[in-house]
Amino acid sequence: MNSIAIxxxxxxxxxxFSLRDICLTIEPDQHWAILGPNGSGKSxxxxxxxxxxxxxxxGIEGLPKRVSLVSFESQRELIERELDRDxxxxxxxxxxxxxxxxxxxxxxxxxxxLESLIxxxxxxxxxxxxxxxxxxxxxxxxxxxxxxxxxxxxxxxxEPFDGLDVTSTKILxxxxxxxKHKHPIVLVLNRFDEVPDWVTDFVYTKSxxxxxxxxxxxxxxxxxxxxxxxxxxxxxVHLTKTDLMIPEPDRSGAIPELNPNEPLVRMKDVSxxxxxxxxxxxxxxxxxxxxxxxxxGPNGSGKTCLLNLITGDHPQCYTNDIFVFGFQRGxxxxxxxxxxxxxxxxxxxxxxxxxxxxxxxxxLSGFFDSIGMYQKATDQQTQIARHWLVLLxxxxxxxxxFNQLSYGDQRLILIARAMVKHPHMLILDEPCLGLDDxxxxxxxxLIDRICRGSETTVLYVNHHQEDAIKGIxxxxxxxxx
Numbered sequence: 001m002n003s004i005a006i007x008x009x010x011x012x013x014x015x016x017f018s019l020r021d022i023c024l025t026i027e028p029d030q031h032w033a034i035l036g037p038n039g040s041g042k043s044x045x046x047x048x049x050x051x052x053x054x055x056x057x058x059g060i061e062g063l064p065k066r067v068s069l070v071s072f073e074s075q076r077e078l079i080e081r082e083l084d085r086d087x088x089x090x091x092x093x094x095x096x097x098x099x100x101x102x103x104x105x106x107x108x109x110x111x112x113x114l115e116s117l118i119x120x121x122x123x124x125x126x127x128x129x130x131x132x133x134x135x136x137x138x139x140x141x142x143x144x145x146x147x148x149x150x151x152x153x154x155x156x157x158x159e160p161f162d163g164l165d166v167t168s169t170k171i172l173x174x175x176x177x178x179x180k181h182k183h184p185i186v187l188v189l190n191r192f193d194e195v196p197d198w199v200t201d202f203v204y205t206k207s208x209x210x211x212x213x214x215x216x217x218x219x220x221x222x223x224x225x226x227x228x229x230x231x232x233x234x235x236x237v238h239l240t241k242t243d244l245m246i247p248e249p250d251r252s253g254a255i256p257e258l259n260p261n262e263p264l265v266r267m268k269d270v271s272x273x274x275x276x277x278x279x280x281x282x283x284x285x286x287x288x289x290x291x292x293x294x295x296x297g298p299n300g301s302g303k304t305c306l307l308n309l310i311t312g313d314h315p316q317c318y319t320n321d322i323f324v325f326g327f328q329r330g331x332x333x334x335x336x337x338x339x340x341x342x343x344x345x346x347x348x349x350x351x352x353x354x355x356x357x358x359x360x361x362x363x364l365s366g367f368f369d370s371i372g373m374y375q376k377a378t379d380q381q382t383q384i385a386r387h388w389l390v391l392l393x394x395x396x397x398x399x400x401x402f403n404q405l406s407y408g409d410q411r412l413i414l415i416a417r418a419m420v421k422h423p424h425m426l427i428l429d430e431p432c433l434g435l436d437d438x439x440x441x442x443x444x445x446l447i448d449r450i451c452r453g454s455e456t457t458v459l460y461v462n463h464h465q466e467d468a469i470k471g472i473x474x475x476x477x478x479x480x481x
Contacts, residue, residue, distance in 0.1 A: 001028045001153045001183060002062045004049070009058035011048055019044050019053065020215040024203065026154075031185045033195045036205030037240050041216015042188045043071060045205070046158045049186060064153035068107075070143045071158035071188070078103075078143065082131050097132030100142060107150040114149040120171050121145060137163040144172060148179065155179065158188040192237040200224055202233060206441070220438055232408060232438045238393040239445040246453040247387035249422035250367065250380055255340055258326050263288050264341075264425055264457055265310055268321040272305050272314070279305050280478055289424065292451050292458040292471060297478030303461050306478070307427055310459075312338045325424060339369065343418030343456070346429035350410055359405065359413055360398040363388055366417035381420070388416040392446070408439025415446055419456065426450065427459045432467050444469055 004026040012018045019041050026032060034042045047053055048060070050069035082097045100123070108114050118124050121141050126134070134142065140163045147155065160176075161169050173196065176185060180198050189195060195202075206219040222229045258264070263286045271281035279302040287293060297303055308314035310324055318330040325341040327333040343366070353362070355372040363385040364377045377385070389395040392412050402410065411431060418426055428447065432440040444467060451458050451471030460472055 001064055003027050004063055004154070004184075005061045006048070007058050007061065009048065009060065010056045011044070011053035012056060013044050013047070013053050016212060017041075017044070017214050017216070018056070019048060020217050022048065022058070022218060024218065024221065026184055026186070028184060030200045031180055031196075031198055032187070032201050032203060033199045034186065034188045034203045034205065035190070035192065035195075035237050036203075036219070037207065038190075039214060039216075040205040040207040042205050043073065043158050044216055045203070045218075046071060046156045046186060046188045047073065049154065049156050066150065066152045067154045067156060068147035068150050068152035069156045069158070070140075070147050070160060071156075072162075073158075075139055075143055078131070079139070097130035099128055100131055100134070101127040103131055103142060104146055104149070107146060109151045110149050113151070114145065117145045117148055117175070120175070121168065137165065137168070140164060141168065148175065153183050154186070155183060156186045156188075159190065160187065161194055190241060192234060192241065202230075204233065204236065204441075219441060222438075228406070229438060232406075232442060235393045235412075236438065236442050236445060239391075239442065239449060242391065244387075244391050246419070246450060247384050247391065250378070250384055250420070252378070252380065255421060255423065258289070258341070258424060260289065262326065263323070264325060266323040267309070270309070270320040270322065272302060272309075272316055272320075285476060287425075287457060287459065289457055290455065291474055293460065293474045293476055294468065294472045295459065295461045295476045295478065296463055298463060301478035303463075303478060304429070307429055307459075307461065310425075310427070311335075311342060311344065341424040343421065343423035343426040344429070345411070345414050345418050345427070345431055347433045348429075350407075350414060353410075353414065354403065357402060358399045359389070359394065359402055360385055362402045362413050363417050363420055366420040384420055385416075388420065391449075392416060406439070408435050408442055411435065411439070411443055412446060415443070415450075419450060419454070422454065423456055425457045425459055427461070429461045430463075431460070432462065440467065447471075 006022050006024045009022040010018065010020045022045060034045055036042050044053065046069060050067050104114060123141060123145065126138065144160065160172060164172065176196065177198065179185065187199065201224065202222045203218055204220040205216055207214050207216050220233065222233050224230060265287040267283055267285045270283040272279040295303055295306060305314060309317045309322055312335045322329040325338055327338060353371055357373055361373040364381060365371065365373050367377065367381050368375055386395065389398055394409065402413065405413065431443050431447065435443060447458065447460060448469050448471050450456060451469065458472065460469065
């Protein structure tokens with residue numbers, strides 16, 4: 001088989017979903033795994049390789065004639081085909097479906113292999129059974145046997161292990177381990193831990209929306225030999241797919257409760273100026289608990305000023321009508337009374353965090369709002385920090401010096417540090433600044449999990465539209481004066 005080159009392909013699969021700008025080259029000695037969030041185009045790319053989808057732009061070169069696709073869609077099509085053959089309403093006879101053996105022989109070019117697969121999957125007793133009488137797992141086995149005995153030049157399997165019992169899964173893995181020596185394999189998987197060791201390359205997909213259409217595209221292409229990228233990729237898949245929940249707070253040192261009938265932040269007709277330089281004016285804004293906000297605007301539009309008004313670090317907060325966390329500013333409240341409700345992450349914090357302590361202690365320092373550890377953590381606090389490391393897929397690196405982590409991993413740890421106390425508000429000031437694309441996706445995935453899985457209100461500041469987060473639907477746009 002020659003190389004398969006998907007070149008800038010855009011393809012429509014329905015009125016509401018399309019692939020856009022797909023570029024991928026599959027060499028004869030490569031085996032690929034496609035991973036990504038649900039609805040991001042994994043299955044569509046698999047279908048594109050099998051000739052499905054309405055091609056709008058670009059093209060595919062080198063696609064072999066024999067491509068076998070096993071997917072939920074192909075399973076559904078086979079079931080629908082059997083339903084179309086059902087004439088029981090006319091003949092009054094019960095239609096049990098096409099015999100399994102007849103279906104298996106449809107595309108078979110290797111009868112000897114077919115016989116072997118039937119025995120391996122212990123399917124011989126089911127050959128005369130009507131297809132409609134099979135279970136979901138048995139239906140999946142029919143499709144797998146059918147695909148493998150067609151001797152394809154390219155085998156594309158979409159979630160091949162779903163619906164199979166433990167024994168059948170082991171059998172299929174053994175079969176694929178043999179098949180990989182003959183032709184390339186493309187796997188679509190939801191779980192990183194299901195990826196076989198022989199997979200050489202990875203695709204990670206993402207989605208975005210324009211109007212009523214969702215588009216799937218490729219976010220990352222990674223070779224297994226790139227250990228640094230693979231480590232970040234593993235974390236990204238883990239964060240987007242894990243069932244782990246955001247760790248619980250330390251109830252013994254809980255932050256004081258707030259009045260649920262009051263907003264977290266309220267600003268009335270707020271103006272900030274330095275002499276004749278007006279940063280913004282007549283700003284009216286309210287943030288309620290559980291209402292996540294993205295603050296956007298160009299450089300100089302006042303994003304940092306806005307944050308400083310909330311944290312109390314701006315002198316003009318006392319000359320404006322500002323209410324934060326139960327306090328009307330200027331009525332004798334202390335900075336600590338305000339900041340205990342806030343978790344804060346910024347590039348400046350990362351630059352300041354230069355003390356020589358390990359990863360675990362950086363997270364623990366969030367309980368004390370300190371840079372460095374100067375108090376002994378409780379057993380419960382240590383357990384919570386450990387749970388955060390597990391969520392980040394960094395539990396094996398708990399004792400690694402913080403300053404030896406990659407820039408992206410440092411940012412993740414600082415977000416965990418800000419969240420351990422479950423603040424009423426998490427302020428993220430340009431959290432993706434200075435990160436490469438893969439690490440940026442990691443940070444965005446963590447923020448999305450926090451939005452979906454905690455009671456903390458997220459205030460997310462950035463100026464890149466492409467860094468929008470699905471869980472944040474409130475936007476405040478500041479314009480430069």
